[in-house]
Amino acid sequence: MTSPRIAILGAGSMGGAILRGLVGSEVAAAGITVTNRTAEKARDLAELDGVTSIALESQPTGNADAAATADLVLIGVKPATVPDLLREIAPHLKHGTIVVSLAAGVTVATFESILGADVSVVRSMPNTPAFVGKAVTGIAAGTAASSEQMSLVRALFETCGEVLEVPETKIDALSTISGSGPAYVFLLIEELTKAAVAKGFTIDEARRMVEQTFIGATALLDASDDDPAELRRRVTSPNGTTERAVAVLQDANLDQVFARATDAALARARELAASS
Numbered sequence: 273m274t275s276p277r278i279a280i281l282g283a284g285s286m287g288g289a290i291l292r293g294l295v296g297s298e299v300a301a302a303g304i305t306v307t308n309r310t311a312e313k314a315r316d317l318a319e320l321d322g323v324t325s326i327a328l329e330s331q332p333t334g335n336a337d338a339a340a341t342a343d344l345v346l347i348g349v350k351p352a353t354v355p356d357l358l359r360e361i362a363p364h365l366k367h368g369t370i371v372v373s374l375a376a377g378v379t380v381a382t383f384e385s386i387l388g389a390d391v392s393v394v395r396s397m398p399n400t401p402a403f404v405g406k407a408v409t410g411i412a413a414g415t416a417a418s419s420e421q422m423s424l425v426r427a428l429f430e431t432c433g434e435v436l437e438v439p440e441t442k443i444d445a446l447s448t449i450s451g452s453g454p455a456y457v458f459l460l461i462e463e464l465t466k467a468a469v470a471k472g473f474t475i476d477e478a479r480r481m482v483e484q485t486f487i488g489a490t491a492l493l494d495a496s497d498d499d500p501a502e503l504r505r506r507v508t509s510p511n512g513t514t515e516r517a518v519a520v521l522q523d524a525n526l527d528q529v530f531a532r533a534t535d536a537a538l539a540r541a542r543e544l545a546a547s548s
């Protein structure tokens with residue numbers, strides 16, 4: 273199956289970002305149906321080429337309607353509401369439809385316990401740079417997912433960036449790094465911007481300096497064969513100014529801070545798994 277009919281149930285921040293990559297791609301040539309709660313959100317998505325956008329407030333059976341005709345269903349609602357949505361669509365799924373989860377924490381076992389063990393389930397963990405085709409997405413096969421189905425899911429996420437296949441036991445850990453990762457980057461940008469404002473720059477000047485520095489540094493990393501440590505060394509003159517700043521950052525034990533932060537995210541994924 274090269275061009276499945278795709279449904280994205282809950283096309284918010286994450287589902288909507290994936291939709292942007294999918295639109296116009298070969299994988300989505302047979303069309304995409306998306307659902308949302310509100311008419312306002314549905315209106316924005318309806319303008320995208322090849323997209324049928326349903327607002328549940330005006331079409332309450334929208335999830336079941338979209339799932340009934342889909343070959344591949346992406347579950348894009350918040351983790352706590354996944355089980356209810358699965359119970360809603362389970363009676364309507366066609367034989368052979370692949371169900372792909374975007375939800376943090378919710379296990380394959382939960383999906384299979386509601387949909388049946390014969391339904392092909394794939395857990396995924398994308399990130400919001402999908403919006404601009406620069407995501408990195410982890411995918412993990414459920415019990416019934418064949419290698420052909422995994423190839424199709426890989427192709428789907430490759431429309432939004434890079435794909436990494438991992439066993440399900442690693443998908444929550446992957447989420448703490450790349451799923452949540454854009455938030456860590458934006459936080460660093462926010463904090464460095466505050467430091468610039470405190471040094472007397474206007475907010476516009478501060479934002480230009482900081483944002484272009486992150487964009488420029490990551491573009492340099494992307495274009496270079498060298499690793500980040502080497503690229504950092506080239507900024508850091510021996511006994512120069514950067515060396516002093518980096519020493520302060522290292523004294524803050526950033527390694528331990530990131531270990532604690534990602535451990536906290538992992539613990540939350542386990543709570544979400546236990547409560548779904």
Ligand SMILES: NC(=O)C1=CN([C@@H]2O[C@H](COP(=O)(O)OP(=O)(O)OC[C@H]3O[C@@H](n4cnc5c(N)ncnc54)[C@H](O)[C@@H]3O)[C@@H](O)[C@H]2O)C=CC1
Binds near residue numbers: 284287310400
């Ligand atoms: N935001 C992110 O960076 C990432 C989010 N995820 C996962 O994606 C899922 C969605 O997260 P976000 O997009 O951030 O949330 P969101 O709140 O932006 O999107 C959820 C969407 O679902 C819709 N919705 C709510 N109930 C619905 C229902 N019963 N049927 C159909 N649509 C319904 C809402 O209208 C909304 O548009 C979560 O499970 C999260 O764990 C995964 C990776 C990254």
Ligand SMILES: O=C(O)[C@@H]1CCC=N1
Binds near residue numbers: 376447451
């Ligand atoms: O915060 C969350 O739970 C989701 C999963 C990874 C990014 N956002």
